[in-house]
Amino acid sequence: MAKGPTPEELSNIDYTPPPKEWMDVPTVFKPGTFCWGAKGKNLQILEFPNARDWTPVEEDWKLPENWQEILLEGMKERLGKYRSFQLFMDICVRCGACADKCHFFVGGGDPKNMPVLRAELLRSVYRKHFTTAGKMLGKVAGARELTLDVLKEWWYYFFQCTECRRCSLFCPYGIDQAEITMMGRELLNLIGLNTDWISGPVANCYMKGNHLGLEPHTIVSNIEYMLDDIETITGIKINPSFNRKGAEILFVTPSGDLFADPGTYTCMGYLMLFHELGLDYTWSTYASEGGNFGFFTSNEMAKRLNSKIYAEAKRLGVKYIIGGECGHMWRVIHQYMDTWNGPADFLEVPVSPITGTRFDTAKSLKMIHIAEFTADLINHGKLKLDPSRNDDLVVTYHDSCNTSRGMGLLEEPRYIIKNVCNHFHEMPENTIREQTFCCGSGTGLNAGENMELRMRGGFPRANAVKYVKEKHGVNMLANICAIDRATLSAAVDYWVPGVRVTGVHELVANALIMKGEKKRETNLRGEPLPGKEGN
Amino acid sequence: MTLETFLSEKKPALIEKWFNLILATYPADTSSFLKNQKDRFTNPVGHTIYQGIEKILDELVQGVDLDRVSPFLDNILRVRAVQDFTASQAVAFIFSLKNVVREEIKGEKNLTVSCDELHKLDSHIDALALASFDIFMKCREKLYDIRANELRNMTFRLVQRANALGGERDAESESPPEGSNNDNA
Numbered sequence: 179m180a181k182g183p184t185p186e187e188l189s190n191i192d193y194t195p196p197p198k199e200w201m202d203v204p205t206v207f208k209p210g211t212f213c214w215g216a217k218g219k220n221l222q223i224l225e226f227p228n229a230r231d232w233t234p235v236e237e238d239w240k241l242p243e244n245w246q247e248i249l250l251e252g253m254k255e256r257l258g259k260y261r262s263f264q265l266f267m268d269i270c271v272r273c274g275a276c277a278d279k280c281h282f283f284v285g286g287g288d289p290k291n292m293p294v295l296r297a298e299l300l301r302s303v304y305r306k307h308f309t310t311a312g313k314m315l316g317k318v319a320g321a322r323e324l325t326l327d328v329l330k331e332w333w334y335y336f337f338q339c340t341e342c343r344r345c346s347l348f349c350p351y352g353i354d355q356a357e358i359t360m361m362g363r364e365l366l367n368l369i370g371l372n373t374d375w376i377s378g379p380v381a382n383c384y385m386k387g388n389h390l391g392l393e394p395h396t397i398v399s400n401i402e403y404m405l406d407d408i409e410t411i412t413g414i415k416i417n418p419s420f421n422r423k424g425a426e427i428l429f430v431t432p433s434g435d436l437f438a439d440p441g442t443y444t445c446m447g448y449l450m451l452f453h454e455l456g457l458d459y460t461w462s463t464y465a466s467e468g469g470n471f472g473f474f475t476s477n478e479m480a481k482r483l484n485s486k487i488y489a490e491a492k493r494l495g496v497k498y499i500i501g502g503e504c505g506h507m508w509r510v511i512h513q514y515m516d517t518w519n520g521p522a523d524f525l526e527v528p529v530s531p532i533t534g535t536r537f538d539t540a541k542s543l544k545m546i547h548i549a550e551f552t553a554d555l556i557n558h559g560k561l562k563l564d565p566s567r568n569d570d571l572v573v574t575y576h577d578s579c580n581t582s583r584g585m586g587l588l589e590e591p592r593y594i595i596k597n598v599c600n601h602f603h604e605m606p607e608n609t610i611r612e613q614t615f616c617c618g619s620g621t622g623l624n625a626g627e628n629m630e631l632r633m634r635g636g637f638p639r640a641n642a643v644k645y646v647k648e649k650h651g652v653n654m655l656a657n658i659c660a661i662d663r664a665t666l667s668a669a670v671d672y673w674v675p676g677v678r679v680t681g682v683h684e685l686v687a688n689a690l691i692m693k694g695e696k697k698r699e700t701n702l703r704g705e706p707l708p709g710k711e712g713n
Numbered sequence: 714m715t716l717e718t719f720l721s722e723k724k725p726a727l728i729e730k731w732f733n734l735i736l737a738t739y740p741a742d743t744s745s746f747l748k749n750q751k752d753r754f755t756n757p758v759g760h761t762i763y764q765g766i767e768k769i770l771d772e773l774v775q776g777v778d779l780d781r782v783s784p785f786l787d788n789i790l791r792v793r794a795v796q797d798f799t800a801s802q803a804v805a806f807i808f809s810l811k812n813v814v815r816e817e818i819k820g821e822k823n824l825t826v827s828c829d830e831l832h833k834l835d836s837h838i839d840a841l842a843l844a845s846f847d848i849f850m851k852c853r854e855k856l857y858d859i860r861a862n863e864l865r866n867m868t869f870r871l872v873q874r875a876n877a878l879g880g881e882r883d884a885e886s887e888s889p890p891e892g893s894n895n896d897n898a
Contacts, residue, residue, distance in 0.1 A: 194737045203740075208797060210856075278746050278755065286796055287758065289742040403874060437870050606754050626860045633795040633856065641757035668859045672852075673791065 200295060201302070201322060205331040207235050210630030213337060213623065215239075216377035221370055223381040224479065228370025234333070245369045246324050250307055252368045256361055257308065263361050266353045267304045270297065276345035276355065281616050282338050285637035293345035293355040296335050300362055303328065333371055336362035338631060340623055341474075342579035342616035359621075364476045372475055376622035379471040383483050387466045388433035394420075394463035400436045401461065404446045411704070413696030416453045418461055421494065425460035426531065428491050430545075431502025432469040432660035435681075441663045443702040444503055444681025448548065451683065454692050455532055455555070459500070465490035468507035469660065474622040481518040484510055487545075488519050498528040499545040503681050505578035505659030506620060508547060512585040516543050533558040547581070549658055552686060553590035556597045562691040565600050567698065569708040571654040572601040573685070574646050576639065576666065577614035578659035588612075591658050591682050598689035603650040609642035619665035629668075636669030644674045655679045714823065716830040720774045723817050731766050731813045735806045738798070758792055765789040769841065773810075777837045779844050786841065787848050794852035804845040810838055 212234055221229035227248075232240045242248065257264045276293040278284060283291040290296060298320070305312030305321035312321030322328065341356035349355075366372065379389035386393060392400070398420055409415050419425065429452070435445040452459055465486045472479035491499055501511060516522070525544035528537040535554045537546045555561050575595055581587040588611050596602055609615050618635025646652040655666055655677055663679055670677045688701045699710050720727065736744040736759075747759035768785040772778060793803040814834065818826055 195740050197741050210795075277742075278750060283743075283746075284756065285758065285792075287739045287743040287747070288797065289740050292742070399874070400870070403870075438866060439869070442870065608752065609754050626863055629856050629860050630795045637792065637795075638754070638757055641761075642754055645754070664863075668863060671859055671862075672795075672855055 200289065200298070201317070203290075204327065205334050207330075207334065208630075209235075209627075211338070211628055212334060212631070213373035213375050213625045213628050216370065216372040216374050220374075220377040220381035221372070224377070224384055224475075226370060226372070226377070226475070226479075227368055230370065232370070234330075239330075239371070241329075241369055245329070248368050249324060249329075249365050252365045253304065253361075254308070256364065257304075260357075260361070262354065262357055266297070266358055267301055267308075269351050270294065270301070270353055271351075273350065275348045275350060276353075279345040279348050280339075281342070281344070281618055281635045281638045282340075282631070285618070286631070286634035288338075290331075290335050291338055293339075296339060297353070297355060297358045299328070299332055299335055300358060329371075332362055333366055336366065337373060337623065338635075340579070340616045340618065340620035340635065342620060343583045344579070344613065344616065347583065347612055360473075360477075363474060367475050373622060373625070375625035376471050376474045379622075380475055380479060380483070383467055383471065387464050387486060389467055389469060389471055390433045390437055392433060392436065392466065394466075397433075397436060397461075397463045397466055401445075401449070404442060404449060407702075407704075408446055408450060411700055411702065412450070412692055412698065414450075414453070414692055414694060416449055418449060418452070419459075420461045420463055422460035423494050425458055425494060426497050427457060427459035428465065428494055428496040428499045429459050429461055429502065430465050430468045430487055430499060432504040432507055433467045434469070434660035434664060435502060436466075438664055440667065440678070440680055440684065440703075441660050443684040443687075444660075444663065446702050447681065447683030447685075447687035448502060450687040450690060450692065451552065451561075454561075454690060458531065460494060460496070462490045462494070464493075468501055468504045468511075470507060470510045471622055473506060473510055480510060480514065484515055485519045487511075487515065488522050488525075491522070491544075492524050497526045498540075499525070500528075500548055500551055501545055502548055503658040503660065503683060505580040505661055507580075507660075508587070509580040509584040511543070511545055515545070530554055532560050547585075547587060547590075547658075549581075549587060549590040549594060549682065552683070553593045556594060561686075563598055563686075563689045564691050565598050565689050567688050567701065567707050568599040568685055569601070571599060571680075571685070572603065572650060572652045573599050573654045573656050573680075574603050574605050574643065574650075574652045575610070576605075576617070576643075576655055576657040576662060577610055577612075578657055578662050579614060579616050579620065581658055582614050583612055587658070591656070594682055595656055595685060598685045601650075603646050603652055605642040605646050609638070615639040615642065617659075617662045617665045618669060620661055624661055624665045632665065633669065633672050636665070637673060639666070640669050640673030643670060643677055647674055647677055653677055656682050656685060658682050716818075716824075716826050716834060717774055719818070719821065719824055719826075720770070720814070723821075724770055724774070727770060727813055727817060728763075728767055730816070731770075731806075731810055732763055734809045734813065735762055735766070738802065738806070761788050761792055773834070773837055773841075777840050779840065782841065783844060783848065786845055787852075790845055790848045791852050794849055795856070800846075800849060803849055804842060807838060807842040807845050810841075811835060 215232040215234050218230040228242055230240050272294055280291050280293050302320055302322045303324045311319040336359050339359040341359050343356045346354045382391035383389050405416050435441040470480050470483050472483035522544045527541050528546045533554055540546050615638040619632045663681055667679045684702055700706055736747050750756035753760035765785040765788050772782040
């Protein structure tokens, strides 16, 4: 019989991890922290290289024989093509300002999630192959060979970064860690190393126009289903148009709003608002996805998936585009779309048909965020609102990384919320606006199999929510991002039970007094309005 | 001086030592961040652990009321349940309190502790450990619950529509399942 440890031995177990240099700490693929590998059939659809089924936990990743050559060539090409990448590889002085700014490091404690160290994973190989010091001095100069273990480490950690850019905010040189992760993922993509949760939606989007793979009739019937609910709640029958040529405005939103609660309530909010305004707009079952998971594979794929938005605007002959509540959709649209697929000289500078406001900030882009549009309506007193219908809600607002740090949309959502709700409380200053903490599941990390990782990453955000829940009784977390609506629901379920998640336009629609509406008894979720509980 | 009085007097030292032992279970770079960053929002893990053990020690001095102490154990274990720890590593910090107290007693010449007192204290710590196992398991079960809910919610609207096509919209299909949801928009 095997001899067990004595009680003395048991009480003296030392859990302290042995001190090691980061290069000597092996990567352990712990279930719960990584996503499944991309499926061959999806990579094939996208004409991505090395299409085959593979599993991250298996020893053999079924790589092409010359994978090192492919990666180093890919790195060389990108260093030449993107000045920022070259700069970010060279310029870091390892001051540590970014080290404790990443939600994965803060919540999980893995030092390789310090942004500086995550970047070093790539920099060390860059030094070895592209700098004289690295070639000559090797490890002394922080350089190392690109081995299979290094490759696996890249894969593990570049899919533990949500490209939220919080670290960049604190970097004295402005090094954009998101761009380093983008480069890391692009390189991995060259040898077929993406995740199932990303490549599946990208393949869907490429074939059918949206991540969920919804076909035109499904999109229409989903929206019709929401219209039924709206009629039940308000007594108003809404008839939106689809793919209508000659409409003034094209509306594009993430497909998550069409399908998953609580996003569907936000979508009902758009429908009700546009109906009330009598807006001359149309939905498209072709440009049926505002989000862009292609952005998490390669620049080229992101551009390819994005191209449908301007193309559809041109086909339908609209004047400009309004976009729904989404996060990464807006990083792509605000910072890339015009360069990739513009100039949209066939469109006009957006002018609100209700207030006459000309959105010069979108002079070239020709697309505005619905929060800008709605805030302008409220500012001009164009909406009849009864905020007391939201009186059961004590609301706080989560700035989505992409809309806050990516495009500076900070005041508009807050202005809207304060006009449609009577109880609003901010989270602490160093957790909101530009300093906002990520939901922990962006950039295609919102899968199920990596739930532990998501919870670690979501902890700093949830911790601030918990604070305002305890201090002010906050019970609703508002945001303007489809991924937030889904992933924060899971994060608060684990960390702050009792808090729910909502889109801003769900709150708007609850407060919106519509012409000819019946006496409202319930909110969009079918729950009794405050004061109507006994009915 | 009784052990109870001694623990009360030595509380700050006990907290500091216990805190350091817990932080030592993290890699060196991490533990220095967890220790030195004092802002509770920038360093929620360090804050949660520190605040938690402070309250747990308060309780231990007064005799353990699990109803009162559980929320603080929960706060700490909820964090450790999703970090890189095995189940035993996640709850081991409770047992390390025994060593912390004994070390402190050894250094105090004017204190004589009876076997009974020490046994009572150990029993309290064991009770905390047992409660910790339960809390750890609840946290892990919650994670799987959330995963299952996300999957269910992803198909919920589809099922609801299919039901509606097949006949009346029944009451059950009208209410979405509780908990979280998911999509990949």
